[in-house]
Amino acid sequence: MIENVELQWLLSFQAVYEHLSFKRAAEQLQLPTSNVSRHVALLEQQLNLRLLERTTRKMVATSAGKQLYHSIRPLTQAMDDALEEVSLHGESLSGHLKLIMPDLPFMAEIMADFCLQHPQIQLSCDTQLNPAEGLLDGFDLVLRFGRGPLEDSGWIAKELIRWPSCVVATPQLVQQQGYPCSLEALSKAPCITTLSILQGMPWRFKGDQKLQVRSAFRVNSGQMAKAAVMKGLGFAILPRHACQDELAAGTLVEIQLDEEPEDLVLYGFYSGRKYPLEKVKAFLQHLEQALCKLGITGTADYSKTS
Numbered sequence: 001m002i003e004n005v006e007l008q009w010l011l012s013f014q015a016v017y018e019h020l021s022f023k024r025a026a027e028q029l030q031l032p033t034s035n036v037s038r039h040v041a042l043l044e045q046q047l048n049l050r051l052l053e054r055t056t057r058k059m060v061a062t063s064a065g066k067q068l069y070h071s072i073r074p075l076t077q078a079m080d081d082a083l084e085e086v087s088l089h090g091e092s093l094s095g096h097l098k099l100i101m102p103d104l105p106f107m108a109e110i111m112a113d114f115c116l117q118h119p120q121i122q123l124s125c126d127t128q129l130n131p132a133e134g135l136l137d138g139f140d141l142v143l144r145f146g147r148g149p150l151e152d153s154g155w156i157a158k159e160l161i162r163w164p165s166c167v168v169a170t171p172q173l174v175q176q177q178g179y180p181c182s183l184e185a186l187s188k189a190p191c192i193t194t195l196s197i198l199q200g201m202p203w204r205f206k207g208d209q210k211l212q213v214r215s216a217f218r219v220n221s222g223q224m225a226k227a228a229v230m231k232g233l234g235f236a237i238l239p240r241h242a243c244q245d246e247l248a249a250g251t252l253v254e255i256q257l258d259e260e261p262e263d264l265v266l267y268g269f270y271s272g273r274k275y276p277l278e279k280v281k282a283f284l285q286h287l288e289q290a291l292c293k294l295g296i297t298g299t300a301d302y303s304k305t306s
Helices: 005-020 022-027 031-049 063-087 107-117 133-138 169-178 223-230 239-250 278-293
Strands: 052-054 059-062 095-101 119-127 142-146 157-164 165-169 191-195 204-205 209-211 216-217 238-241 262-272 303-305
Touching: 005 022, 005 031, 005 052, 005 063, 005 133, 022 031, 022 119, 059 063, 095 278, 107 119, 107 278, 133 165, 142 278, 157 239, 157 278, 165 169, 165 239, 191 223, 223 239, 223 278, 238 239, 262 278
Parallel strands: 095 119, 095 142, 191 216
Antiparallel strands: 052 059, 142 262, 157 262, 157 303, 165 238, 204 209
């Protein structure tokens, strides 16, 4: 039967299964959506099986689709690993580098410079602050923020940037609410938290301490959180460098507690498979060098997230 099935049909099915979307699968594969849909239809026709159930509202895999995906995923990964291993013997860095990361201003020129140095690299970058776990399999490298201990996973985590943080508020809010001298007092005060990332609820403090806080203002933006703090809408944890001018001017005050907030960390996550992608290692090295030149530093140690 294998002679009657094209590899691209399987790759298209695999991408659609992982994203549960023809559109997102097509973006990953850099193919027209109509092509990806046709590949899946041809595969179903050849197998005489329905692999994906499509409705106007959602898509779900059938039991046959689940079985096929879990059977071919190790095979396509092994083929990709073999090609990557062989490519290490080439003279130039090449291939398709798929990234997902927050939309950070300083990253734009860093990425453009990397592609300028390696013209054989094809770059696809999706900017998301908090990508869903199911989407990560479609990318070579994921840059994501975190506070506190990392959750267990099969990914390798590389710390790129670490920003010490502090709890801040306006003097007016402190006068109105009272100075919270303890975590218990802070838990009863209005606070500004993240909507879905950084384990925003509860707040994380060093020593693996967690705090549930009251929040009526939840956003996935440091700039929006800072603006809300400046308007006196609540207490917030901010990177110290992002509010040092306001602290010096007295428009914000740091809340001194016995417990110190966990640092804000930007991590690079990539697969822990047998052959680390040369293009990923090259990009991370380029990124570290660029961050160092900008005076933005992290640590250079690799570690498993488990």
